[in-house]
Amino acid sequence: MTSQNLLETTTVTLGDIFGNGKIYEVPPFQRDYSWGLENWEDLWEDIRGLDSAGSLHSQHYMGAIVLQTSGENRFKIIDGQQRLATLTFLALAVLKRLNDLVECSIEPDANRERSELLRSQFIGTKDPGSLKYSSKLFLNENDDSFYQQHLVQLKEPRTRRRPDSHQKLWSAYRFFVDRLEERFRGVTDGAILADFLNKLVARRLLFIQIKVLDELSAYTVFETLNARGLELTSTDLLKNFLFAQAAGGRTDLQLVKKQWESIVARITMPIFPTFLFHHLNAEELNIRENRLFHHVKRNIDSREKAFALLDDLEESSEWYAALDDPQDPFWQDYPPECRNYVRALRLFRVEQYKPLILAARQRFRKDGGQLRQLLRLCMVVSFRYNIIGQRNTGDLKRAYNEAAVHLWKGEYQTTKQVKEGLGPIYLSDEELRDAFSSRTVDSRGNRKRLAMYILCELEKRASNTDIDFETTEATLEHILPESPRAGWEAISEEDRERFTYRLGNYTLLEPTLNREAENKDFATKLQIYARSRYQITRSIASADWNAEAIRKRQDLFAREATAIWRLDY
Numbered sequence: 285m286t287s288q289n290l291l292e293t294t295t296v297t298l299g300d301i302f303g304n305g306k307i308y309e310v311p312p313f314q315r316d317y318s319w320g321l322e323n324w325e326d327l328w329e330d331i332r333g334l335d336s337a338g339s340l341h342s343q344h345y346m347g348a349i350v351l352q353t354s355g356e357n358r359f360k361i362i363d364g365q366q367r368l369a370t371l372t373f374l375a376l377a378v379l380k381r382l383n384d385l386v387e388c389s390i391e392p393d394a395n396r397e398r399s400e401l402l403r404s405q406f407i408g409t410k411d412p413g414s415l416k417y418s419s420k421l422f423l424n425e426n427d428d429s430f431y432q433q434h435l436v437q438l439k440e441p442r443t444r445r446r447p448d449s450h451q452k453l454w455s456a457y458r459f460f461v462d463r464l465e466e467r468f469r470g471v472t473d474g475a476i477l478a479d480f481l482n483k484l485v486a487r488r489l490l491f492i493q494i495k496v497l498d499e500l501s502a503y504t505v506f507e508t509l510n511a512r513g514l515e516l517t518s519t520d521l522l523k524n525f526l527f528a529q530a531a532g533g534r535t536d537l538q539l540v541k542k543q544w545e546s547i548v549a550r551i552t553m554p555i556f557p558t559f560l561f562h563h564l565n566a567e568e569l570n571i572r573e574n575r576l577f578h579h580v581k582r583n584i585d586s587r588e589k590a591f592a593l594l595d596d597l598e599e600s601s602e603w604y605a606a607l608d609d610p611q612d613p614f615w616q617d618y619p620p621e622c623r624n625y626v627r628a629l630r631l632f633r634v635e636q637y638k639p640l641i642l643a644a645r646q647r648f649r650k651d652g653g654q655l656r657q658l659l660r661l662c663m664v665v666s667f668r669y670n671i672i673g674q675r676n677t678g679d680l681k682r683a684y685n686e687a688a689v690h691l692w693k694g695e696y697q698t699t700k701q702v703k704e705g706l707g708p709i710y711l712s713d714e715e716l717r718d719a720f721s722s723r724t725v726d727s728r729g730n731r732k733r734l735a736m737y738i739l740c741e742l743e744k745r746a747s748n749t750d751i752d753f754e755t756t757e758a759t760l761e762h763i764l765p766e767s768p769r770a771g772w773e774a775i776s777e778e779d780r781e782r783f784t785y786r787l788g789n790y791t792l793l794e795p796t797l798n799r800e801a802e803n804k805d806f807a808t809k810l811q812i813y814a815r816s817r818y819q820i821t822r823s824i825a826s827a828d829w830n831a832e833a834i835r836k837r838q839d840l841f842a843r844e845a846t847a848i849w850r851l852d853y
Contacts, residue, residue, distance in 0.1 A: 292495040298371055299486035301349075301493070302406050302420055307358045308351070309422040310365045311524045313541060315553075316426050316449035317456075319366045324459045327370060332467075334488050335480070348492040362496065365423070370456055371485070372421055373435065375406040377460035378481045380438055385474050395474035402481055407436060427453060519548075519556040522577055529590035536587075543594050550605040558635070563600045566642035566688045603645050607638055618652040625659035627754070631737055634670050636680045637662040640702070643688035647697070657699040660851075661706070667849045668711040671734070672719045675709075683709045700853050713846040720842035721835070726785045727760055736760055739792050739820065741848050742841055747819040758818065761793035761801065763809065763829055771805025779831045788838025792818040 301308075330344050349364030361368065382399040386392045403409075408419040423431045430450045434441050435457055446454075468477060527540055551559045557576060564571040564579060571579055584590050606614035608630065610623040629637065640662065648654040669675050687705040690696045696705065703710070711719070725735045733753065739760070740753040751758070764775065764784055783789055793801065793816055801812045806829040813821045826833040 294493050296491050296493045297487050298489050298491070299405070299482075301368070301491065305357050307420055307422070308361050308368065309354070309358070310361050310424045310428075311527075312425040312537075313523055313527045313544070314361075314365065314424050314520055316424060316447075317366065317369055317453050318449065319370055319456065320452060321455075321459070323366070324370065324456055327367075327374075328460070328463050331374075331485060331489075334484060335467075343488045343490050346489050346491050348494055350494045350496060352496050352498065359495070364491075368421065369423065369431075369453075371489070372406065373453075373457040374460045374485065375402065375481055376435055376438065376457055377464050378477055379403055379407070380461055381464050381468065381477055382474050383438070385472065385477075390472050391474055398474050398478045402478060406481070406486070430454075519553050522556075522560070522580060525577070525581060526584070526590050526594065529584055529587060540591075540594065543598055547594070547597050547601045550601045559601065559604050560597075562604065562635070562638040563597060563642055565685045566600075566639040567692050569685060569689050599645065600642050603642055604638065607641060619656045621656050622652075622659050625656075625663045628663045628737065629659075629666060631733060632663075632666050632671055634666045636677060636684050637666060639688040640684050640691065643692040647691055647694070654699055658702065661699055661703055664849045664851055665706055665710055668716050669709050672716060672723055672845070673711050674719070675711075680709055703851055703853065710851070713850070716846050716849070717839075717842040720787070720845050721839050723787055723838075724785050725787060725790075727762070727790070728766075728785075732760060735787070735790055738787060738845075739790055742844055743792055743818055743820050745844055745848055746823070756792075757795060758792040759795050759798045761791045761798055761821070762789060763791060763806070763824070764789050764834070765803040767803055769803045769805075771807070774828075775830055783831055783834045786834055786838055787841055788834040788836075791821045791824065792816070793821060794818075 334342055334344055346367060347364075349368065350362040351359040351364075352362050354360050379399050379402060382395050382402070385395045386399070406420070408421075410418070419432055419436050421431075422428050426447065427449050430441070430446070431453060433439065435453060441450075441454060464477075468480075471477070523544060527537070527544070548556060557573075560576055560580075561571065561573045564576065580593070584593055602614060606612040607626060610627045610630070615623050615626070641658065644655060644658055648658060669680060670677070683706055687696070687702050690705060691702060696702050725731050725738070727735050736756075736758075737753040740751045740756060740758070743749070743758075744751050762784060764772070764780065766784055768775070768780065791813070793813070797812050797816055801809045804812075809829075810824065813824050816822055824837070826836075
């Protein structure tokens with residue numbers, strides 16, 4: 285497709301947008317009106333800036349709007365509904381103020397004519413049969429009836445209980461009514477009000493208008509602009525496309541809507557693109573994150589396929605949500621160790637393994653033992669490769685994607701086969717020891733929990749007792765203090781910087797003993813450590829605590845790590 289066919293780009297004013305009988309509609313299932321006070325205030329300040337600039341040539345750029353042609357002078361708003369709707373509310377607030385002048389008998393004929401002309405230009409015309417005003421703008425299915433019945437008609441709603449988006453619609457309109465009252469207090473000349481809307485707002489707010497032919501073109505534009513400043517998301521585009529494919533009537537629309545809402549309620553809108561990326565990579569090779577919409581549009585070309593995808597996404601979303609919540613009821617049907625492995629994976633902040641678990645929903649849904657082994661496999665691989673090895677995550681994505689597809693297709697039947705497939709990213713014991721021996725985990729930030737996790741696992745092996753990094757009362761003790769006092773002079777400043785946050789310098793200590801040890805010298809700390817219940821702390825036996833002692837202890841930890849985080853099959 286050539287760039288000429290893909291889109292048409294022009295610079296337009298608000299007056300251009302609403303002129304010449306153009307009609308705009310928000311796709312039925314695009315998100316509801318969501319702007320709030322901060323957005324309204326920003327827009328008003330931009331307009332005020334033009335108002336006070338003095339020069340009639342000053343202008344303000346409002347960003348891009350993306351439109352899809354849907355008929356003669358009819359357009360779907362792919363991106364920009366929040367801005368266009370809000371500017372319409374400002375126009376309605378101006379009409380209200382002109383109507384108030386008419387009711388006060390201030391130039392009633394002239395102001396009535398001004399109001400009708402501005403309404404015809406920005407809002408719509410009056411139907412000669414019903415004598416109700418029609419609209420140039422139609423919002424989505426949730427908001428449009430409220431907008432047409434109350435805002436377009438300037439009719440205050442009687443009910444106080446309204447959906448959140450309806451509250452925002454009316455509040456936005458009232459915001460501009462109040463701001464116009466402040467700006468034009470004491471002004472009784474309707475011409476000034478009309479010029480404010482018709483000459484300032486309509487002519488000096490500029491948009492980049494992008495017209496596209498179809499959803500795929502819209503998505504390409506969306507990617508090109510990199511979502512900067514846009515109101516639409518890739519999720520909105522996908523939703524609109526799937527709804528258009530799946531909907532065969534009003535009943536279908538309601539079914540699709542409920543199914544979509546069920547999926548999004550579990551995943552949430554911001555996370556949905558990542559979920560879709562992982563979902564598709566559980567079943568197919570090399571789906572690129574920035575080509576999701578293209579992939580779906582190419583493969584979903586019928587109503588049946590759209591429903592099948594939604595069914596698949598709904599099932600997959602239950603698994604995906606559970607991977608982010610160890611307490612999800614989903615895990616009640618599986619061995620308790622699954623929750624612990626999910627907790628560890630969340631702590632590691634790894635995402636690359638998720639397609640593999642989504643692929644397992646077909647193979648291991650009823651085999652808790654295999655799922656437990658698979659989660660442990662992901663945890664061990666992630667610990668070795670990500671946390672300690674700190675290797676290239678690109679290789680990790682490819683390996684998990686390939687293993688996931690093999691599992692999904694039935695080419696892998698067991699976790700052992702998956703492990704063999706992940707061989708290239710399973711660090712050997714030697715590689716793990718080498719990396720662990722020099723690993724630093726800075727406890728000053730949010731990685732403190734990671735240090736606690738590692739120490740608790742080491743303690744669990746050393747003492748053969750169950751200790752949990754999230755529930756233990758143990759605290760993280762720096763043997764070489766972060767702020768050393770007297771007695772630590774033998775350690776150079778360089779060594780303090782290099783070794784304070786090394787794993788070999790950490791240990792576990794009861795809260796009372798930690799307060800007692802504080803920043804004291806090593807000989808005093810050693811006496812305190814001897815009273816601890818934790819084996820890795822009581823076993824500290826060096827005569828001095830220096831760089832060499834920290835290295836030796838971390839080397840010992842590294843050897844233990846190869847036994848703790850290993851797969852024996």
